[in-house]
Amino acid sequence: MAPSSSGHRISRRALLRGTAAGAGAVALPTLLTACGGPGNEVKIGSNASDAVPRKAFAEVFDAYEKKSDKKVKVNTVNHEAFQEGINRYLKGTPDDVFMWFAGYRMQFFAEQGQLAEISDLWKGFDGFSDALKAQSTGKDGKQYLVPYYYYPWAVFYRKSVFAQRGYEVPKTFDEFRALAKRMDKDGLDAIAFGDKDGWPAMGTFDYLNMRANGYDFHISLMGGKESWTDPKVRNVFDLWRGLMPYHQKGANGRTWQEAAQSLAQKKSGMAVFGLPHPGQQFSAADRDDLDFFPFPEIDSAYGQDAVEAPIDGFLLAKKSKRQKEGKELMKYLATPAAEEIYLKRDPNNIAVNDKASTSSYNALQKKAVDLVSNAKQISQFMDRDTRPDFASQVMIRAIQQFINKPNDIDSLTKDIESQKKTIFASD
Amino acid sequence: MPLPTARRAKRRGPRRFTSRDLAVIGVLLGIPILLELALIWGPTLASIGLSFTNWDGIGDIHWVGIDNYKTLFTDYPPFWPAVRNNLLWVAFLGLVATPFGLLLAVLLDKGVRFSRFYQSTLYMPVVLSLAIVGFIAQLVFSRDQGALNAILANKNDPVDWLGDPDLNIWMVLLAAAWRHTGYVMILYLAGLKSVDPSLKEAAAIDGASETQTFFRVVLPTLRPVNIIVGVITVIEALRAFDIVYAINHGRNGLELLSVLVTDNIIGEASRIGFGSAIAVVLLTVSLGFIVTYLVQELRGGKKG
Numbered sequence: 001m002a003p004s005s006s007g008h009r010i011s012r013r014a015l016l017r018g019t020a021a022g023a024g025a026v027a028l029p030t031l032l033t034a035c036g037g038p039g040n041e042v043k044i045g046s047n048a049s050d051a052v053p054r055k056a057f058a059e060v061f062d063a064y065e066k067k068s069d070k071k072v073k074v075n076t077v078n079h080e081a082f083q084e085g086i087n088r089y090l091k092g093t094p095d096d097v098f099m100w101f102a103g104y105r106m107q108f109f110a111e112q113g114q115l116a117e118i119s120d121l122w123k124g125f126d127g128f129s130d131a132l133k134a135q136s137t138g139k140d141g142k143q144y145l146v147p148y149y150y151y152p153w154a155v156f157y158r159k160s161v162f163a164q165r166g167y168e169v170p171k172t173f174d175e176f177r178a179l180a181k182r183m184d185k186d187g188l189d190a191i192a193f194g195d196k197d198g199w200p201a202m203g204t205f206d207y208l209n210m211r212a213n214g215y216d217f218h219i220s221l222m223g224g225k226e227s228w229t230d231p232k233v234r235n236v237f238d239l240w241r242g243l244m245p246y247h248q249k250g251a252n253g254r255t256w257q258e259a260a261q262s263l264a265q266k267k268s269g270m271a272v273f274g275l276p277h278p279g280q281q282f283s284a285a286d287r288d289d290l291d292f293f294p295f296p297e298i299d300s301a302y303g304q305d306a307v308e309a310p311i312d313g314f315l316l317a318k319k320s321k322r323q324k325e326g327k328e329l330m331k332y333l334a335t336p337a338a339e340e341i342y343l344k345r346d347p348n349n350i351a352v353n354d355k356a357s358t359s360s361y362n363a364l365q366k367k368a369v370d371l372v373s374n375a376k377q378i379s380q381f382m383d384r385d386t387r388p389d390f391a392s393q394v395m396i397r398a399i400q401q402f403i404n405k406p407n408d409i410d411s412l413t414k415d416i417e418s419q420k421k422t423i424f425a426s427d
Numbered sequence: 428m429p430l431p432t433a434r435r436a437k438r439r440g441p442r443r444f445t446s447r448d449l450a451v452i453g454v455l456l457g458i459p460i461l462l463e464l465a466l467i468w469g470p471t472l473a474s475i476g477l478s479f480t481n482w483d484g485i486g487d488i489h490w491v492g493i494d495n496y497k498t499l500f501t502d503y504p505p506f507w508p509a510v511r512n513n514l515l516w517v518a519f520l521g522l523v524a525t526p527f528g529l530l531l532a533v534l535l536d537k538g539v540r541f542s543r544f545y546q547s548t549l550y551m552p553v554v555l556s557l558a559i560v561g562f563i564a565q566l567v568f569s570r571d572q573g574a575l576n577a578i579l580a581n582k583n584d585p586v587d588w589l590g591d592p593d594l595n596i597w598m599v600l601l602a603a604a605w606r607h608t609g610y611v612m613i614l615y616l617a618g619l620k621s622v623d624p625s626l627k628e629a630a631a632i633d634g635a636s637e638t639q640t641f642f643r644v645v646l647p648t649l650r651p652v653n654i655i656v657g658v659i660t661v662i663e664a665l666r667a668f669d670i671v672y673a674i675n676h677g678r679n680g681l682e683l684l685s686v687l688v689t690d691n692i693i694g695e696a697s698r699i700g701f702g703s704a705i706a707v708v709l710l711t712v713s714l715g716f717i718v719t720y721l722v723q724e725l726r727g728g729k730k731g
Binding site for chain 2: 087249252400
C-alpha cells in the first residue's frame with residue numbers, strides 16, 4: 001500500500017472518510033493527547049496507519065529502542081484524520097516527534113512557530129543532497145525536517161507494449177506528442193488518466209509547468225507570488241489542452257486505481273504517476289514489465305532538471321518537553337541504517353540518504369534513485385508546494401473543470417487568480 | 428356574587444405552587460433550557476459570529492465584516508452550484524420521490540399479490556446509510572467498470588455517469604430517491620391503514636370515482652402523515668452530504684452546501700470564518716423552510 005502521499009487521497013480510504021471525517025476530527029485531539037509517560041520515553045505521532053508502513057515503522061523504532069536506552073511510544077492515527085486534525089494537534093499537546101511532509105506544508109507550520117529548529121542536527125548529517133536540504137528548510141533559512149523517504153513521479157509504461165509495437169521512449173515534448181498520436185492510431189488510450197479524487201492530475205500540471213517555465217517559476221507560482229493569468233500559465237494549460245485528445249476520456253469519473261488498471265491491461269500506453277501508484281494495480285507477474293521515463297523536455301533551457309518527488313519525514317514539535325530526546329531519535333532516523341530497515345519492508349519508496357544501501361531495491365526503485373539523484377531541483381507535488389486550502393479548494397476544482405472544458409482557459413485562469421488573491425491575502 | 432369568586436379562584440389557581448414546586452419546575456425546565464442554549468443556540472450564534480471573521484482555527488480572530496459573504500457570492504465558484512443542487516434535492520425528493528412513495532403505498536394498500544414481499548423489498552434500502560448507497564451507486568455507474576455500462580454494452584463510447592457534471596447529479600438523485608421512496612412508502616402505508624374504510628364506502632355510495640375518493644377523501648385525512656413526510660423530505664434534502672462525499676467529495680457537479688461547509692472547516696489550513704459564512708447561508712435556507720412549516724402548522728391548527 002502506498003505509505004501515502006501528501007493530500008494523496010487514496011480512494012478507498014477517502015470513501016471511508018466520508019463517514020469517519022466528522023467523528024475522527026472530533027475524536028482526534030483527545031486521542032492524541034490521551035497519553036502521558038515517564039521521562040525516558042520519546043513519543044511519536046504517526047500517520048502511517050496502513051498495514052505495510054505501520055509494520056515497517058514499528059521495526060525501525062524497535063531497532064532504535066535496542067540501540068539506545070530510550071523507549072519509543074508510537075501513537076498511530078488514521079492518515080487522513082491526522083492530516084485533518086494537524087492544527088488542533090499542534091495547538092494541543094503534540095507528541096515529541098511526528099511524521100509530516102517536506103516543503104511548503106512544513107514551512108507553513110514553521111512560520112506559525114509550531115516547530116522546533118534542528119539546524120544543529122543538520123550540521124552533522126551526511127548523505128543528504130542540497131535539494132533535500134532545501135526541502136527541509138523553512139522560510140527563515142533554518143532546518144526543521146528530517147527527510148526519510150521519497151517517491152518520484154514520472155511517466156510509467158509497459159516494456160512489453162513498447163517492445164511489441166516498436167515505440168521509443170520520448171525525450172522531448174514533440175516526440176511525446178508524436179508517440180501519443182501513434183498510440184491513438186493503434187487503438188490505445190495514449191495516456192491513462194483518472195482524476196476523480198481530484199489530486200492525481202496535479203502531477204501533470206506540475207510537470208508541464210516545470211518543463212515549460214522552470215522550477216523557480218513553478219515554486220513561485222505555487223507560493224502565490226505569480227499571477228495565474230500570466231501568459232506562461234496559460235501556455236501550460238494550452239500545452240495540456242493539446243494533449244487532451246490523447247488522454248483517457250471521462251477522467252473525472254475515474255479513480256487513479258482504475259487508470260492504473262487500464263495501463264496494466266494494456267488498454268492504455270502511458271500514465272503520469274508516483275512510484276507507489278501503478279505497481280499496486282499490476283499483478284505480481286506483470287510488475288517486472290513496468291517501467292518509466294522522466295517527463296519529457298519542453299524548453300531546453302530547463303531540460304529535465306526538475307523531478308517531482310514528495311518527501312515524507314519527521315518534525316520536532318516546539319511544545320515537546322523532550323527536545324533532547326526527540327533530537328536524538330531524529331538523528332537516528334537520518335542514518336542510512338534506519339532507512340534500510342524501513343525500505344526492506346516497504347518497497348514502494350526510496351531512501352533519501354545517498355549512503356543507504358540499494359541492494360534490496362528492485363529495478364524500478366534503482367531507476368528511481370537515479371532519477372532523483374540526477375535531479376537539479378525537487379518539487380513536492382502541488383498540494384505540498386502551496387497552501388493546502390488553495391490546493392484543495394481552488395485547484396482541484398479548477399483542474400476538474402479544465403478536464404471537462406479544456407477550451408475555456410481564459411476564464412479558468414482568471415477564476416483561479418481572483419480566488420488565489422483572497423486566499424493568500426487571508427494571512 | 429358567585430361570578431367574581433369564581434374568577435378569583437381561577438386566578439388564585441396557579442399561585443398555589445409551593446416554593447418547592449417552583450424549585451422543581453425551575454430545575455426541570457432549567458436543565459433543558461441550558462442544554463438547548465449550550466448545545467444548539469450557542470454553536471449557532473458562534474457560527475454567525477465567526478462568519479464575520481477570518482479565523483483559521485489557530486491564530487487570532489480578526490473581524491472582517493461582511494467580506495466572507497462578499498467573497499462567497501462573487502468569488503467562490505462552487506457556491507451557486509451548491510445552492511442550486513440543494514434546491515434540486517428538495518424539488519426532486521419532494522416532487523418525484525415522495526409522490527412515487529405515495530403511489531407505491533397506495534398500490535400496496537390495495538392488497539396486490541405478494542404485497543408483503545414488495546413492501547420489504549422496497550423498504551430494504553432504507554436500512555442502508557446514504558454513504559453505503561453512494562458506494563453502491565459507484566459500482567453501478569462507474570464508467571469503465573460499472574454494471575450499467577456493462578449491461579448497455581457501449582464499450583466504444585461509454586457514458587460517464589458519475590464524471591460528467593451535467594449528468595452525475597441526476598444519477599445521485601436517483602440513488603438517493605431509491606432510498607427515500609421506501610422511507611416515504613412505509614410512512615404512508617401506516618397512514619393508509621388508519622383511514623376509516625367507511626369514509627371510502629360513503630364516497631363510493633355518493634358516486635365518487637376512485638381518483639376522486641383518493642384526492643378528496645383519503646388524502647385529506649392523511650394530513651398528519653403528509654406533514655411528517657414533508658418535513659422529512661426537506662430535512663433529507665438539506666442535510667444530504669454522505670452520498671456525494673462518498674462518490675467524489677462533492678466536487679465536479681455534486682456540490683452541496685453541507686460539503687462546502689465541511690471542506691472549509693475541516694483540514695490543515697481551515698477557513699473557519701469562511702466556512703461559517705456558508706453554514707449561515709444553509710441555516711437561512713433551512714429557517715425558510717422551518718418558518719413556512721410552522722406558520723402553516725399554526726394556521727392549520729387554528730382552522731381545525
